[in-house]
Structure formats: structure tokens, C-alpha cells
Amino acid sequence: MTKQVQQLDRVIIRFAGDSGDGMQLAGDRFTQETATFGNDLSTLPNFPAEIRAPAGTLPGVSSFQLHFADHDILTPGDAPDVLVAMNPAALRANIDDLPRGGDIIANTDEFTKRNLTKVGYEANPLEDGSLDGYRLHAIPITSVTVKALEGFAISKKDAERAKNMFSLGMLCWLYSRPAEGTLRFLESKFAAKPEIMRANIAAFQAGWNFGETTEEFSVQYEIKPATLPPGQYRNITGNTALANGLVAAAQLSGLPMFLGSYPITPASDILHELSKLKRFGIRTFQAEDEISGVGAALGAAFGGALGVTTTSGPGMCLKAETIGLAVAVELPLVVCDIQRAGPSTGMPTKTEQADLLMALYGRNGESPVVVLAPSTPGDCFATAIEAARIAVKYRTPVIILSDGYLANGSEPWRIPDLSDLPDLRSEFSFAAPGGANGADGSQPFLPFLRDPQTLARPWAIPGTPGLEHRIGGIEKADGTGAISYDPDNHDKMVRLRQAKIDGIAADIPPLEVDDPAGDARVLVLGWGSTFGSIGAAVRRVRLAGGAVAHAHLRYLSPFPANLADVLKRYDKVLVPEINLGHLALVLRGRYLIDVISYNRVRGMPFRASELAGVIQDVIANA
Amino acid sequence: MTKQVQQLDRVIIRFAGDSGDGMQLAGDRFTQETATFGNDLSTLPNFPAEIRAPAGTLPGVSSFQLHFADHDILTPGDAPDVLVAMNPAALRANIDDLPRGGDIIANTDEFTKRNLTKVGYEANPLEDGSLDGYRLHAIPITSVTVKALEGFAISKKDAERAKNMFSLGMLCWLYSRPAEGTLRFLESKFAAKPEIMRANIAAFQAGWNFGETTEEFSVQYEIKPATLPPGQYRNITGNTALANGLVAAAQLSGLPMFLGSYPITPASDILHELSKLKRFGIRTFQAEDEISGVGAALGAAFGGALGVTTTSGPGMCLKAETIGLAVAVELPLVVCDIQRAGPSTGMPTKTEQADLLMALYGRNGESPVVVLAPSTPGDCFATAIEAARIAVKYRTPVIILSDGYLANGSEPWRIPDLSDLPDLRSEFSFAAPGGANGADGSQPFLPFLRDPQTLARPWAIPGTPGLEHRIGGIEKADGTGAISYDPDNHDKMVRLRQAKIDGIAADIPPLEVDDPAGDARVLVLGWGSTFGSIGAAVRRVRLAGGAVAHAHLRYLSPFPANLADVLKRYDKVLVPEINLGHLALVLRGRYLIDVISYNRVRGMPFRASELAGVIQDVIANA
Amino acid sequence: MPEQTESQTAADGHARLASLTLVPRADHQQSTKDFKSDQEVRWCPGCGDYAILAAFQSFLPELDVPRENIVIISGIGCSSRLPYYVNSYGLHSIHGRAPAIAAGLADSRPDLSVWVITGDGDALSIGGNHLIHALRRNVNIKILLFNNRIYGLTKGQYSPTSEQGKVTKSSPFGSLDTPFNPLSLALGAEASFVARTIDSDRKHLTSVLRAAADHRGTAFVEIYQNCPIFNDDAFAPVTEPGARDEHVIRLEHGQQVRFGTGPGHGLRFGPLGSLEVVDAPDPGDDSLLVHDAHVTDPSYAFALTRLDSTDFAHTPIGVFRDVERATYDDAMSAQIEGVVKRQGAGDLAALLAGSDTWRVG
Amino acid sequence: MPEQTESQTAADGHARLASLTLVPRADHQQSTKDFKSDQEVRWCPGCGDYAILAAFQSFLPELDVPRENIVIISGIGCSSRLPYYVNSYGLHSIHGRAPAIAAGLADSRPDLSVWVITGDGDALSIGGNHLIHALRRNVNIKILLFNNRIYGLTKGQYSPTSEQGKVTKSSPFGSLDTPFNPLSLALGAEASFVARTIDSDRKHLTSVLRAAADHRGTAFVEIYQNCPIFNDDAFAPVTEPGARDEHVIRLEHGQQVRFGTGPGHGLRFGPLGSLEVVDAPDPGDDSLLVHDAHVTDPSYAFALTRLDSTDFAHTPIGVFRDVERATYDDAMSAQIEGVVKRQGAGDLAALLAGSDTWRVG
Numbered sequence A, B: 001m002t003k004q005v006q007q008l009d010r011v012i013i014r015f016a017g018d019s020g021d022g023m024q025l026a027g028d029r030f031t032q033e034t035a036t037f038g039n040d041l042s043t044l045p046n047f048p049a050e051i052r053a054p055a056g057t058l059p060g061v062s063s064f065q066l067h068f069a070d071h072d073i074l075t076p077g078d079a080p081d082v083l084v085a086m087n088p089a090a091l092r093a094n095i096d097d098l099p100r101g102g103d104i105i106a107n108t109d110e111f112t113k114r115n116l117t118k119v120g121y122e123a124n125p126l127e128d129g130s131l132d133g134y135r136l137h138a139i140p141i142t143s144v145t146v147k148a149l150e151g152f153a154i155s156k157k158d159a160e161r162a163k164n165m166f167s168l169g170m171l172c173w174l175y176s177r178p179a180e181g182t183l184r185f186l187e188s189k190f191a192a193k194p195e196i197m198r199a200n201i202a203a204f205q206a207g208w209n210f211g212e213t214t215e216e217f218s219v220q221y222e223i224k225p226a227t228l229p230p231g232q233y234r235n236i237t238g239n240t241a242l243a244n245g246l247v248a249a250a251q252l253s254g255l256p257m258f259l260g261s262y263p264i265t266p267a268s269d270i271l272h273e274l275s276k277l278k279r280f281g282i283r284t285f286q287a288e289d290e291i292s293g294v295g296a297a298l299g300a301a302f303g304g305a306l307g308v309t310t311t312s313g314p315g316m317c318l319k320a321e322t323i324g325l326a327v328a329v330e331l332p333l334v335v336c337d338i339q340r341a342g343p344s345t346g347m348p349t350k351t352e353q354a355d356l357l358m359a360l361y362g363r364n365g366e367s368p369v370v371v372l373a374p375s376t377p378g379d380c381f382a383t384a385i386e387a388a389r390i391a392v393k394y395r396t397p398v399i400i401l402s403d404g405y406l407a408n409g410s411e412p413w414r415i416p417d418l419s420d421l422p423d424l425r426s427e428f429s430f431a432a433p434g435g436a437n438g439a440d441g442s443q444p445f446l447p448f449l450r451d452p453q454t455l456a457r458p459w460a461i462p463g464t465p466g467l468e469h470r471i472g473g474i475e476k477a478d479g480t481g482a483i484s485y486d487p488d489n490h491d492k493m494v495r496l497r498q499a500k501i502d503g504i505a506a507d508i509p510p511l512e513v514d515d516p517a518g519d520a521r522v523l524v525l526g527w528g529s530t531f532g533s534i535g536a537a538v539r540r541v542r543l544a545g546g547a548v549a550h551a552h553l554r555y556l557s558p559f560p561a562n563l564a565d566v567l568k569r570y571d572k573v574l575v576p577e578i579n580l581g582h583l584a585l586v587l588r589g590r591y592l593i594d595v596i597s598y599n600r601v602r603g604m605p606f607r608a609s610e611l612a613g614v615i616q617d618v619i620a621n622a
Numbered sequence C, D: 001m002p003e004q005t006e007s008q009t010a011a012d013g014h015a016r017l018a019s020l021t022l023v024p025r026a027d028h029q030q031s032t033k034d035f036k037s038d039q040e041v042r043w044c045p046g047c048g049d050y051a052i053l054a055a056f057q058s059f060l061p062e063l064d065v066p067r068e069n070i071v072i073i074s075g076i077g078c079s080s081r082l083p084y085y086v087n088s089y090g091l092h093s094i095h096g097r098a099p100a101i102a103a104g105l106a107d108s109r110p111d112l113s114v115w116v117i118t119g120d121g122d123a124l125s126i127g128g129n130h131l132i133h134a135l136r137r138n139v140n141i142k143i144l145l146f147n148n149r150i151y152g153l154t155k156g157q158y159s160p161t162s163e164q165g166k167v168t169k170s171s172p173f174g175s176l177d178t179p180f181n182p183l184s185l186a187l188g189a190e191a192s193f194v195a196r197t198i199d200s201d202r203k204h205l206t207s208v209l210r211a212a213a214d215h216r217g218t219a220f221v222e223i224y225q226n227c228p229i230f231n232d233d234a235f236a237p238v239t240e241p242g243a244r245d246e247h248v249i250r251l252e253h254g255q256q257v258r259f260g261t262g263p264g265h266g267l268r269f270g271p272l273g274s275l276e277v278v279d280a281p282d283p284g285d286d287s288l289l290v291h292d293a294h295v296t297d298p299s300y301a302f303a304l305t306r307l308d309s310t311d312f313a314h315t316p317i318g319v320f321r322d323v324e325r326a327t328y329d330d331a332m333s334a335q336i337e338g339v340v341k342r343q344g345a346g347d348l349a350a351l352l353a354g355s356d357t358w359r360v361g
């Protein structure tokens, strides 16, 4: 039977189930199909704590939210329209986010007395009418799947496992998603186990047919492709984009890349990604700890490699001393901090922006570094290249502040033409024998004689005759680099190191402000991963007729040269941060402007609706 | 013959020689005699780099400056009146600081061709007239000493070594210092080697007689005792005062003290001092590194001890992660950072104030701690007790920011009556069985149920029945302390931890302002070891008729409650710091006041004269 | 703080385990469930940690120590979650630092029984330095290393005990690292007690825990632990009924070392200090190795540890080494007592006054 | 970056030292003074570091490596100042981290000869973890540990190699720590090359440096170094002409171990894998130990290290262990080459495109 088709402009689906139910996979696949179909989208995986929780418990619930639309969107959405609940725990953990009237697809097989009590349901919510306000689709997903796979020579366990594919098929039908990609995916994923492969494909198709044939769903939905800027697209997560950006930077600079890293959530995937890319000649070193990881990267940088280290908050603490050494010896180093909720171990799988002040100031002595923050998953790519550019050109550590939300969240990403990528070779060169301050032997080589433009010292790598030199963490005489305890030299070097970083402001793009009408008196200034939520909030406000400008900082140290002017142009500056006001403190301290902080430290991205309200209030009082 | 006696109100002597010449000892002894005599004084030892340099070289020069007067003084003085130069290197390294007309006492025996060329003197400055502008006393100190000791059964080497005692004797005569203390000191120091002892005493007396009898010195000087507040006094360095303060805190709180520390200049002496005090039941643990040092201290604190760790900048970097854990588990911890010049290894023997922002923000996540800074060597004692008080009362890490100048500098210190010391027992108590939120078993013990006043959680130590509980670095539910990933709970806990620290402002004295005339429009606001230089500069300005107020912050986090008001009372606020403006950034960010920074990062204390000039300028433009 | 109790023998006469002579005795018989916390246990289904936890909880009452005097300190890792599940005092600290934190506690609280729970990454990767220093100092703590040869909590990277060539998330083409032999490392670090046991062998595991508790000083116990999710069956050769008996060498102090099925095998020292396997040996042959856990020279225990190989051909379990050596914490207390005896208790007023003082006014 | 040069044999035919097969040869004969920097050497008068520096500088030309391809990386300590005095590339890093930094350099630059200079505090206290991990990975670096059994630079606190009971600034009543035996620790950490020598024995020191350079992988060399200022004569028993010959055991591969004066002594394995001293042995006695530095099982070398005692009764010096094992850096290069062979060189465009793409507009 053909069903009525309804057009929608946007949908938010949340897949929720037990860690073992494969919801992340179902979500990923649905996302891929949606991307391929051409909708704009944004995703928010929500993992339970790192550690596995017992099946069926609340802490064991894993969810994946996908927001897709026929227009461009900026966030994974605040509240889902559809909730897929594979068990009672998933229902209980997520029902509060579902607005009344929303769809619930529940796997009735899991709503057993035992599972219900596990999460504190006295009665079965699917039956006691407590869900009357919603559109409930109660489906025995597990048993239907098992039934559909009876013909296959696989274990009951494997048959049950396929239930996520059944659900996926059902939803693909419901939202008219293409299926080819998923079929191809299953073929390659289970290439080794053909029977399992066929079973999963069958489950997927059974789900599709179930949607098409049963009475359960009266309408099928269609969401037209979005009109994104033309180009070749893919869906990409922040960690993958960051990894790819680093690889690109290595190729664009002609430098061998060395990664020294110690696993830590949510940064580990960068190490995993890069470990796969040996074909690019990348050396990945899983160190014994973070200190060794950054130390090895610095050693490689001394040898002329693009030295990179990746970590998260607790690991950043441990790298501080070595980053300080990199500042003192003035060598290039790219440090990626994928922020997570702190302090201490905090909530490893949750996002936060509270490492900014540590990145800026968390080292002994005057130890200035460059700090960059990507604003979207895809932007991690460009940020990585820019970090490498600055590091090699100015011989300085550059810290990239990503976070758990960017790391695991994904968005469609326009694949750049290689020809559009910057040529980093032109940005730096190794000191050559007879080159850099005449090391033809006539004069001694001066490892700390600075380039007058960049204030960078020569990068003279071992193996270059005539440039033999010794450097270290002790204060050095300007020029010669010899150990110096001279008071005035120290003051000079402290200021030179700072001046070198400050000077980079002249080599970065000015801060752009999005203020279409040009009549805004309120500026919302953000940094890093809040770009999407702020952007979405700003849109809402504008749709509601409010005038508001939005600017977003990628460069936290140094600030763009025009930042002061931008700030002065507005009556009120609102700075939303997922911390207690790090950027706000620095802005106020630097520019003496009474910026208004908005802070929520919940381990989650801001809700656009929430921010929109805040912006409205600021406008009202402006 | 008796000589003419001249009264002076203040003298600055600088003893300078090779590391091996025993100038630090001579200076120490002269200081002791001066203290005992009743002058006010301030000292500045100036060590060469940690590593020994070859004899007779410039890097090998070690000096000790003493400023003493018949009135109270605040700094070791800018420029010496008298320079004792035991060799050419000492002369060359220090002559530029000596104003024309100053006295030079030079040990001619060391001014050999070889030693002169070693430091780049073509001709002998003692003879080529280049010192004409000074009052030169050229004395063959070594040979005179050796001659004087001919009678003794000691090696030539030992005889030569005694030359510092000869010089000391000479200066003691010249400035009419008592000799008993030194004689007593030598007796105990060389008790084991009686002949050496007698020889050194003889050398001292020979020096004294040399001064009295030879023509070299036409006048003898007298500096009357200063009128300090009445009481029993001793001379004390910052590190000793800090060590004693910690011991006192342990006794006053009735807590066993545990020090976990790893040696590092200039903090090592605190470990050395405390290691000697086993009779106070103090446990000192020389750890394998700084991480272990602070970890062990935290473990001891969990067990109910006063946990302390001591270090300097590079070591602070390494302690960051563990301090973050202490913030998360909310246990008392005293962390002493004896700042030195950075970044990285920097200049270990030189002073600096550039660890402030690291102390405040150098950890992942929102990780607020208390930060205190002593203002003088003696003040390290009170600061240590206050740090312990706050730590145990609020169950929080407290960071003490001392520095190399305070650590090794000394001043007369009024020995407090034990009865005047605060009773820390009344400030806290361990959670008792059946006590703290009813752990009589009736209700479960709640390790994170806070005291409504202090917001401190119970300090429930192992061994207490009924209070068994588990804590850790993962986010905890308010009250129960159970692991929680709840977004709103995290936001709440982040704010509670901050509120606890902020609330301490109500429990500390308001900031006092020194503004005798009360008509000042300019405030000089400092923190830590710049107290002396700023105070002296302020005096000069006032003597010159300028009106200026001086306030000095001991509490850097939280700030005193009245700080905002104080700042607002003045047209201009000048903030001198031995960094690039740490306190200034925070003040501006917090209070939006355009404070004026004055920064010199030379590894040395400010010169009072220099600061006075700066203050004058600010007043002029006020 | 509770009084330190004197070393004592219970009413019932049985002697105190060596590590507990300064720890008070429980005033009533405690049961396994006294040591279960209200926290729901959270490991993956089938995780070896469950078995270890259960064995540990049912062993604790044997210590005859009131639970409030037991402290469990862990680092970070799946294994390091254990303290939450035991109803005693517990500190789930930071990655790799548990031995340092525990040392500070044990040094200052001789009246506590302090246990460290750690993993192969926690103890041997980031925490390696604290581990080796704790061992040489011989602090009175018991270290249980859950070795699953993988990083579990971070979802499956190779660890310092993973076999070379292992394919994991961070080594898709095989790891390059030569693994540590945790016991060899411990012996190289002057360990006074070194043992190995297996998660699934409850009886053996308990006997090793008992031996550890009966050792005054740092006891280092490696526990083979299966991680069904990221490194399943890593220890199959020594756990599976069939294979087990052929590969496992059960060390019993004073017993001739015999293992394997049928005629079985024994051990004998070769010319250059290596242990060699002797097949179907004649029990009377007195060149055969008789296990002695108490020899002072660690060379013997070291040679035993070298019998392991990644294929588990011969894998000794049990107590390799158990020798007496003054503990760091006892020495620390003794030094303080000694000084107080010689110098008298510290006088604060005298300390503050120092040696050179003068009076003003 | 300079091209990697192939393993080669010189015109003069003599083969390359094993650690240098990928390092270019000097195009001219270098002399000791080529390796002296313009920096004035700054150690205390009489410091053992002077002798080591001199021996090292006069040894370097032997490597036949252009000085620009030699890199010396140190931590912090008196010993760690050495790089400043050698005219090659040098990095005076931070305390304890030199092995990690050197590993990163060696892993990415096989064309360099990388040396680590460290001290007993630098390598064994704060740096212990990086040391043991470098050893197990077998990175191609040469680690020279200057062991003066004290913290020199910080002016005299006890170190992890100081004898128990040592009175120092930080242990006025005697230290409580059991020291590490650096060689035992290294062997426990799977070291492939372990040696010991003495600052004052220039000839022996040089021979050990040569052996280290001829080992492909991590070479761990402990050098007894006298600190006249804070720990004078710590090694007198093995350095003073009289005592020396009685206490020092000079290990020579393939030679029967003989030491002491007069009839002298030999060594023999006891029943439990310990080495025992045999007085006035009959050279023909074939139970006497013949040194074999190449045995795979480290148990043998470990037993040798246990002959030391704080009184230096019998102190072996020379190469304890020298076995071949794939190096980490070679394996890393090989893995990359292998993958490139199988997968072809990476195509950036393909990487960026990924698998699922779609076209818009």
C-alpha cells in the first residue's frame, strides 16, 4: 500500500538504547544516508560514562541525536521530535526532553517487569497511559527481527543484535532515506562473516518493509535536500577533521609528522585516526604518559619534524612543564587539548570550555603561547593547518582547544580542493649552512638571532653542518643563545618572547562580525564549540525581529588586531561560555569593557532556545 | 692608637668573592652581629647559578649585601656604600653598582695577572688609576691571614680559607660590631677541629686588630641601634620562617604534619629545615618527583594529617593535576611555590613573581584554590599558619607564593609569644561517628553534605567507624558524593566549589591602606615580596613631599572583601610586579579599573629609587 | 586520630598477619556483605574484575580488621573503579598516582591496612615511576595490579603488557613495543614481595591475597584479568581447563616444582643462571628445583619470572618472592621516636627563638 | 632534512659501528678538539664529570660521524650540563625527560647518533619512568648515567642510589630509602645493553662507550662519578689503587671471570641462581663462570648485578649484557615502509574525501 507523504523542513531524531544496542552505529548510518541525501545536519552523540554500566540501567543508556533539515542548520537541536527507545532505561533517561506530541518508537520486547523495575518504573509506561500525550509506536522490535532472520544460520544472539538494523531500516523508510550506503557499509563491515552480513541486510530490509506495510505508521515524511554551497561533501567529526588537518599540514609544509600521544577521552580517536595513516609516512608514538608524549614530539621538532601531541585536560596539566621548555627553546609544537568536563577527572565523556585560562597561563614564568579554537567539527581541519603554519613560522607552541562536543559531533563538510589549501612551504625554512646569519663558519652561528619581521629564531636542525648549537631551558642571551643570568637580558628575553606572540596578530585575519542589518547594538562574542548554538540562537532572535551581531574568536592568543574596535562598536557585549567566564576575564582585563558573561557548565552544548532568551534579555536592557 | 669615630644612620655593605671564598658566611655572621647589636637590617644574598663555576671567573662570583641602619628599613638597599672584593672577578662583577666615592676593600693577593686576564682586565685596576673615584683599601688579605696563622698546626689551604674571618674581623672593627656571637659560632662550628677553630678565631681577631692598628682606616663608624617595637628578636630568612610557620601550624591545629617534597632551588631549604625537626614528630618524605610529593601529601591529608608540599615553578607545573584532584575531593593541602625566574628552568637562583596566574588558573576545568603571598621573610611565618588555617577549615588546597628573594633574604623578626598565635583547633574538627550528618548508622553518611557557613564538606578520616566512604576525581553528586554525570548537578558543583573559595573573603582581614596624610590620590598596590621595595619607594616619595598610598595584598584568591572600594578611592592605581602584569590583569578583569602596571623582570627585587621615580611620574600625571 | 594499637595476638590466640600488627582488630566477626557498598557494580558483563572483587570482598573479613581501618586507593581505569564497591574508606585518585598517594597515607597512618588497586596501564605506563619507587622503599601497602594487557577504560589501546605486534585501536598495524614482564620489573626495583595469580582461580587468588597481607612491606601482586570486550581470552592458555594444567606452574614454598600433565615437568638451573624445563623428571633427582620464596638474592625469583613467554608455555603463579626487609613507614616512625628520645620532644618556643636572639625595649 | 644514507662500509673497509649504519660518515678525520665547544666548562674543581667529558670528547672522532649528525640530549643536573661543552647539536632539556625527548628525535631521524646524558636523580628519580620505557622499547639511543649517588646541582640531597642511612641535607638523621641497583632495574625493564664503568678509568670508560655505540638499540651505561663536593670518595673502594684490584671484577666477554689479587677469585653459580665467589680457584675448574654478554635470558646478567653491595666487596664493571633485539625506530620505519608498499603512498585528496561523499550544486 502506498502511504501519504508529508513534507517537513526539519526533524530531530534521538536514537536511545543500551550501550550494547548499537544505537551509535544506527545513528551514524542514518546520518550518512541523510548526508548523502543532501540535507544539512548536525549530530550529538551522548555516551554514558567511559565505563560500561550493567545492561538495562540508566547509566548504561547511550544516545545519538541527529538534526537534519532542508536548510542549513547549526546545532543538533534542543529537543527531539522523535525518540527511539530500545528499552525502558532509554525511555526514562530521555522522555523528559521529548516535547508533548512527539513520536516515541519503543521496543516493547525489552519492557519486561525486570527491566522496568531496574529503572524504577512501577507500571509499564507503554500501557499505563502515562505516555498519552505522545504519539507512541510500540513495536516488538527484537522479536520481529529474530522472526525475520529465522532462515539464517546464525545464533539467536546475533539475530537479536541485528535489531538496530531493523530500527534503522524502519526509520530510513519513515524519512525516505536512501539505503544503498548502508547496504554497502554492511557488506564491507561483515565481509568476513557473510551470513551475519546477509542477516543484517535482511534485518534492515525487514525494518524498511515493516514501516511500509504495517499500520503502525500512517504517513511517510520527506525532507528536501538543503541548498548548501556547491561542492563535494562528506560528513565529518571534529576529531577526524583535526587528524586530517594535521596530515594535510604535514604535506603542505613538506615536513614529516611525528605524533607523541597518550590515550585519553575524548582525544584518543585522533591518535587512532593518525595511527591508521602510516601510508602518509606519519610516525605515531603511543607514549608511556603525557609528559613523554609531548617530550617526544618536541624532540622530533628539534630534529625538523612537525611535532604534535594530543590530549585532554588532565593530560594538559602534565604537559605544562614541557610546553614551557618549548617556549624557552622556541621550537614549533602543536598541542591539541580536546577539552572535557573538569576539574580533575570530572566527566570524561562530557564537553566543556574550562581549559582556556590553563592554556593561556598554566606554566611557570612568563610563558606565552598561541591558542586557537575551532568552531565546528569541520573547522577543526582548517584550525589544525593554521596551528601548524603559525608553529613552524614562529617556532612556538600552538595550543588547539577543541572539546568533546566538536570531537564526536559531526556535520557535512565541503571537501576542499588541494589547490585551495595554503602552501606552508613558503612560510618557513630551515636554517641552511652558510645561510642564516652567515654560518659559513666566518662568524659563529647565532641560534637566537631573530628574524626582524617574525622575531622567530632560526630553526637549525641536526645534520646541518656549521650550525651545531646547544639550547636549553635556562635563560639565554639574546642572539648567541648562551646561558645568561644577566638581569637586563632576562627582562629583554621575557619581552621578546611575548612580543613574538603578540606580533602574530598582524599575520592573522581580523575578527569578522555577522551583523546583516548593521543596526545591532548588542554583540554576542563566543569562541570554540559554542559557534553553532550561538549562531542558532542569534537566528531565532533575528527571526523574532531582534537586532544582534555575532562574532566568534578562533584566535585566543594573540587576539585579532581589530578586536578592541569591534568591542567598542557595541553597547553591550554578551560572552556565553561553557565555563565560569574565562574569555570574559581576559577581555575585561585587556579592554576594560564590561562584557556580560553567560555561563552554564553542564557538560553539554548550550541550547539555542536558552541562549536566544538570554540574548533577548540583553537586548531588552540595552 | 684610638681613631676618630663617625656616626652614620645607615650603611650598605656588599661582600663579594669567589663561591669558595666564604662570603655568604662572612655576610651571615656580620648580619647576626648587626642584628644582635640592634640595628634594623635587610639582606640580599646573590648566588651564582646553581652550578659551580671555575674559581676566579665572573659566573663564579657570589655576593651578600647587607643594609643596616639606626631606623627601620625595608630593603637590602639599591647601591652599596662599601664593596668587599676578594678577587678581580668580584670587583668587575660589582663595581658598576658602587657609587663614586664609595669604599672598596680589595684583596690584593688575588689580583694576579692570571686572575685579571680571566675576567678581561688588561691592567690591574687597583693600580691603573681606574678606581680613582673611589676610596680604595688595597689589602693583601690572604697573605696577612696566612702570616697571622703561622703558629697554627694547620695546612696552608686551611689558613687561606680563614681569610673570610679576617675580613669579617676587619669590618666588625670598622663598624663597631660586637664579636662575641661570632666567637661562639666558630667554637661550635669547629668544635670537632679545635686547631681550625682556634685559627679562625685568631684570623678574626687579626682582622679586627688590623683595622684598629693600621693606617688603612682613618675613621671607625658607629650606627646606633634602631628603635624597633619592643620584644625578643632574631634574624630570619623566608624559608626558615616558612618552615617554622608550618611546624607551628601543625602544633596549633594538633595535626601531625606530613611533608612530601622533591628538592628544587630555591625551595629545597624548607625540606632541609623540616627534615631536621623530627623531634616535632614531622614526617618528611623526599619523593621521587613533584607528583609523588604532592600525591603523598594528599594521601596523608586524607588520613587526617596536615599535608604539605614545597617546590618552585617547574615543580608546580607537575603538581597541577594532583592539586586539581585535591580541589575535586575537597581535602586540605598546603602547597608552597617558592617562585624563581622562568619560563622553564629559567634562572633558578633568581627571584620572580610570574607564577601567580599559574597558581590561580593552571589546572584543567574550573579548579578554584586559595592563593596567599607573604610580603617579607618574617611574614612567611604568619602566612604559613594562615594557609594551614584556611586549608583545614575549608578543606581546600592553599597555595603560598613566596619567591627566591624572600626565601634567602633575611630581616630581624620579633619572636611571637606562643600565646599570641591563633588556636587552629577551634577552626575545624574531624567528622565524628554519629556526629556529622548523623552517621550513627540511622542515615547513611553524606561525605559531600556541606557546612552551611563554610560550605566545607566533612573531613571524615579513615579509622572512624560509620563514616566509610569513597571519593574521587570524577564529578560527585552534591551531598552523597556518589559519581554523577547529571548536567545540572555538575553546574551546581562547579559553582559550589567556586562559592566556597569566594566565601572565604568574609573570613579574612580587609585590605589595609597605608596613607598617613590621607590626601593621596595615587595608590600603589603590590603583592608578595615587593613589599619592601614599594614601601621604601613610597617613603622616598613622601619625604620628597609627594602624597601616595600603599596597600599590599596577602590574599590573591579570594581578594579581601573591601578591595573594590579601596581601588575606587584613588584616581590612579599603580601595580608594580616582577612579571608582565599578572595581578594587574586580574584586577582589571574583576574591577574594570585601569590600573597602571610597572614591570621589570630582571630576576632581582625592584630598586626603591627606580620605583620612587615611577611613583613620582604617576603622581605628576594624576 | 585513632590510637595506634600494639602488635597483639587475638583472644582466640591466632597471630596477626604481618602487615597488620599495628592495625586494630575488629571487635566483631565481619562478613563478606559488610564489605559490599551500596554502589551498583559497573563493569562489562563477563569482566574478570567481577571475580576479583568477589574474591577480595570475601577475603577481607579474614584480615580481622574493622572495615573503617581499611583503605583502598586506586588510579584510573576499569580496575580502578573497585574502591567504590567495597564498603571501606576509598580514594579513586588520578591516573598512575595511587602508589604515591597510598605511600603518604601508609607512612602517616600505621593503624590502617592500605590496598592499592591498579591496572597494567595505570601501574606500568603512566604510573611506572611511583610503582618502582614504592617497591624499593618497601612501604607497607598491598598493590594489586589487574593485568588485562589492554587499556580497557579508554576502549582498547595496547598497554605496556600487550604482546608485541598486537593490533589495537592505536596500533592498527601491530604494536612495536616489547612488553614489560611486571614481575621482572618489580624484582629489578628491589621488591620484597612478588606474586602472580589469576582472576578465575578464586582459591589461588585468595591464598595470594592472604600471603600479601601477611607480608610487612610492599606486596606486589599481578592478577591476570580477562577483558572480554577488548582483549578476550588473552589468558586462555592458563585459564582454560584443558590447556591450563599443561602451562601453569604452581609455586609452593618448600615444594619441589612440578607441573604439567602425565609424567609432567620439573625445573632445573642451567649453566648460566637460566631455569630449564625438565621433562618427566625423576622426583628423586635432587638437581630439580625446590621453590624457596625466602632467598634474599632476587636472582632466583627473577629467573622464575623469565619462564613466561607470550605463548604462556610455562607460566608460574603463586608467591615468587617473600623476604623480610624493614618497611619505610616503620623506619620513619622509628627514626622519629629515636630523635625524640635523644633530643626530647620539640619545643616550639625554642624553635621560634632560634640561637641568636636579642631584646629590644 | 638530510637524506638517510645507506648502511655502508668505509673505503678503508672497516665496518660501521652497529648503532650508526644509517648515519652518514664524516668526510674527513675529526679530532678531539673538533668536539670542544667555545663554552667554558663549569664544574667544581675535581669533579668526575671533567674526566668523563674528556674521555667522551676524545672518543667521539672514533664514531666517524660528522659532528653535525651527533646530538646530545640531557636533563637537569650537574652532569646534564655536558652538552654545552661538546661542539655538536645539544639540548639541555628538563629534569628527567631526556630519554623521552631523545626517543622522539631518534625515532624520526635515523641519520643521527643520539646520546643521552643524565644523572642518578635525573634518570632514576624523576625520570625513572621514561628510562624504563625507553629500555623496553629499545630505541636506538645511548644513555650515559653519571652516578655520583647524590643530587649535586641542588647541593647535596640523597638520591635513589645513595646508600641507606646516608646523612645529607635532606636526611640529617640518615636516609630511609633502599637504593636502586641501576643495572638490576635496567635488566628488569628488558634492557638489551647494560654496562658499568668508572670516571677515573679512561681506558675502560672508552671501551664501554665503544661497545655502547656498537649496540643497535638502547644502550644503558652507568658511570661511577665522584662528586668531591657533596659525596667525595663515594667510590673509593673501586677507584683507589690499593683497594681497586681486590674489589673490581672486570667482565670480558668469553673470558673466565677472575678478579682480586694473589691467587684471586672466580665466580660460580650456586644452587638457587645466585653467583658465589670462589677463592683461589683452579683455572681448569669448568664450573667457574665464563662471561657471556650475549645470553638471551637476562637472568644471567641480573645475577651479575646482584654481586654489588654498598661496601663494593665485589663490583663488576664492563658490559654485563649486549643482545640483539629489533629497535623501536627501525621497526617504526619498517612498518611505515611496509604499509606504503602494501597500500601505496597516501593520497591526501582521497583521505579528505573519505568514503561517503555527495555532490551539491
Ligand SMILES: Cc1ncc(C[n+]2csc(CCOP(=O)(O)OP(=O)(O)O)c2C)c(N)n1
Pocket (backbone or CB within 6 Å): A262, A263, A264, A265, A290, A314, A315, A318, A345, C076, C077, C078, C079, C080, C095, C118, C119, C120, C121, C122, C123, C146, C148, C150, C151, C152, C153, C154, C159
Ligand atoms: C592523566 C591521564 N591520562 C590519561 C587518562 C586516560 N586513561 C584513563 S584509564 C587509562 C588506561 C587504563 O588502562 P589500565 O590501567 O590497564 O586499566 P583497565 O581499564 O585496563 O583496567 C587511560 C589511558 C587519564 N584518565 N588521565
Ligand SMILES: Cc1ncc(C[n+]2csc(CCOP(=O)(O)OP(=O)(O)O)c2C)c(N)n1
Pocket (backbone or CB within 6 Å): B262, B263, B264, B265, B290, B314, B315, B318, B345, D076, D077, D078, D079, D080, D095, D118, D119, D120, D121, D122, D123, D146, D148, D150, D151, D152, D153, D154, D159
Ligand atoms: C621539575 C624539576 N624538579 C626539580 C628540579 C631540581 N633539580 C635539578 S637537578 C636535580 C637533581 C640532580 O641530581 P642528579 O640527576 O644526580 O645530577 P647531578 O647534579 O648529581 O649530576 C634536581 C632535584 C628541577 N630542575 N626541575
Ligand code: SF4
Pocket (backbone or CB within 6 Å): A052, C042, C043, C044, C046, C047, C048, C049, C078, C079, C148, C152, C153, C226, C227, C228, C229, C230
Ligand atoms: S572494558 Fe574490559 S576491563 Fe573494562 S569493564 Fe569492560 S570488560 Fe572489564
Ligand code: SF4
Pocket (backbone or CB within 6 Å): B052, D042, D043, D044, D046, D047, D048, D049, D078, D079, D148, D152, D153, D226, D227, D228, D229, D230
Ligand atoms: S656538585 Fe659535585 S657533581 Fe656537581 S659539579 Fe660539583 S663536584 Fe661535580
Ligand SMILES: [Mg+2]
Pocket (backbone or CB within 6 Å): C077, C119, C120, C121, C146, C147, C148, C149, C150, C151, C152, C159
Ligand atoms: Mg588494563
Ligand SMILES: [Mg+2]
Pocket (backbone or CB within 6 Å): D077, D119, D120, D121, D146, D147, D148, D149, D150, D151, D152, D159
Ligand atoms: Mg647525581
